[in-house]
Amino acid sequence: MGATSLRAPRAALLVAASLLVAACVGDTGAADVAVTRFAYVYAPSAHPDEPIQPLPVGYEANADLVRLGDQLFHDKGLSGDGTVACASCHSVPDGGDDGLGRSTGIRGQKGGINAPTVLNSGLNMAQFWNGRAETLEEQAKGPVEHPKEMGGSWDAVVARVAADPGYAGAFDALFPDGVTADNIRAAIATFERTLITPDSPFDRWLRGEDGALSERQLAGYQLFKAAGCVTCHQGRNVGGNMYQVFGVMGDYFEDRGGEEEADLGRVAVTHDEGDRHVFRVPSLRNVALTAPYFHDASASSLEDVVRVMATYQLGRMLDDEETALIVEFLKSLTGTIPATGGGAR
Numbered sequence: 001m002g003a004t005s006l007r008a009p010r011a012a013l014l015v016a017a018s019l020l021v022a023a024c025v026g027d028t029g030a031a032d033v034a035v036t037r038f039a040y041v042y043a044p045s046a047h048p049d050e051p052i053q054p055l056p057v058g059y060e061a062n063a064d065l066v067r068l069g070d071q072l073f074h075d076k077g078l079s080g081d082g083t084v085a086c087a088s089c090h091s092v093p094d095g096g097d098d099g100l101g102r103s104t105g106i107r108g109q110k111g112g113i114n115a116p117t118v119l120n121s122g123l124n125m126a127q128f129w130n131g132r133a134e135t136l137e138e139q140a141k142g143p144v145e146h147p148k149e150m151g152g153s154w155d156a157v158v159a160r161v162a163a164d165p166g167y168a169g170a171f172d173a174l175f176p177d178g179v180t181a182d183n184i185r186a187a188i189a190t191f192e193r194t195l196i197t198p199d200s201p202f203d204r205w206l207r208g209e210d211g212a213l214s215e216r217q218l219a220g221y222q223l224f225k226a227a228g229c230v231t232c233h234q235g236r237n238v239g240g241n242m243y244q245v246f247g248v249m250g251d252y253f254e255d256r257g258g259e260e261e262a263d264l265g266r267v268a269v270t271h272d273e274g275d276r277h278v279f280r281v282p283s284l285r286n287v288a289l290t291a292p293y294f295h296d297a298s299a300s301s302l303e304d305v306v307r308v309m310a311t312y313q314l315g316r317m318l319d320d321e322e323t324a325l326i327v328e329f330l331k332s333l334t335g336t337i338p339a340t341g342g343g344a345r
């Protein structure tokens with residue numbers, strides 16, 4: 001089915017979805033589980049032994065719920081003063097982030113950490129740099145009430161959405177309990193899960209198209225594996241499936257000039273000192289589109305990032321040619337960004 005399922009009648013989608021084992025959804029908090037059921041559709045890999053596997057090529061979801069989530073994601077009315085939407089900091093056509101080292105929230109306030117992309121975020125094992133939200137539903141609670149991001153309240157969002165006949169009608173048609181905070185977050189999270197970017201040159205190569213990678217990209221991939229990058233950046237999302245310390249082979253934070261709050265990593269979640277400077281390994285999908293890099297946005301080019309990673313994560317120096325080859329491989333991870341923004345307001 002794949003992306004064409006978006007245009008299929010809703011009833012057919014629900015039947016199709018019910019035949020599949022849902023790949024990723026935990027307890028969404030939403031009342032009607034059938035409406036929020038979501039499953040990815042996978043194509044076979046021609047290289048099943050590789051440590052990286054292709055992204056899903058499609059998904060099964062309720063198209064009305066996805067459309068509603070798309071609209072809400074782009075709606076500035078979810079913020080305290082009507083100026084900031086999720087999409088303000090996560091612009092899907094631009095790579096799912098804002099291209100800034102520090103995001104700009106309500107009343108021009110600057111945040112404290114680099115905004116990650118929402119593209120392929122449904123494939124990560126947890127959300128945020130330190131993994132403090134387990135699901136996209138849980139993640140979506142945060143930004144609306146964050147004083148420096150959207151500066152609003154969920155009570156106000158529910159009241160506003162319920163007062164809008166277009167929204168209210170759509171929620172009533174999908175959920176027995178209509179507009180609730182959980183149902184709004186279920187819509188946003190379901191929309192986010194659809195933001196997959198298949199068909200990158202690397203995915204086409206994994207799926208068996210031998211000419212999809214240039215010789216230099218292929219050599220870069222071999223080096224990415226041989227150098228050890230793949231021990232952390234692996235799986236379907238080339239990352240997103242484990243926690244690792246930033247600074248395995250050296251004290252990155254001391255060398256940078258001291259530690260800030262955003263550098264704590266998972267210790268802020270687990271309160272276990274062993275988790276200081278431990279981060280969820282980021283996905284490298286579409287990484288060529290999402291500069292600047294690292295949670296502290298300290299690197300502005302992929303060449304810089306590769307050198308920092310080699311030094312602090314692997315304890316080795318890469319020469320300019322090796323660095324360039326790995327960058328070529330990273331560029332082969334840029335896929336096709338889905339069209340969104342339907343019904344934006």
Ligand code: HEC
Pocket residue numbers: 073084085086087088089090103104105106111113114115116117118121124126127128129130136139140143144148149150188192
């Ligand atoms: C003012 C900018 C801003 C706004 C508005 C914003 N975000 Fe974010 N988003 C961020 C930043 C910064 C982070 C990283 C925070 C962290 O890891 O501590 C983030 C993280 C995320 C993540 C986690 C991605 C990952 O790989 O870990 C998701 C998903 C996300 N935001 C979705 C949303 C949604 C949905 C909304 C609207 C309800 C939203 N964001 C509004 C800046 C923003």
Ligand code: HEC
Pocket residue numbers: 224227228229230231232233244245246248279280281282283284287290292293294295296305306309310313314326
């Ligand atoms: C020991 C695990 C580990 C190894 C090995 C490793 N990385 Fe990383 N990588 C990480 C972690 C953790 C981060 C997040 C650092 C941060 O910003 O807090 C990261 C971040 C990155 C980023 C930035 C992503 C972004 O969106 O900001 C890139 C690119 C990257 N790594 C590429 C590489 C390359 C290339 C290699 C091999 C030379 C490599 N990594 C080796 C764990 C690792």
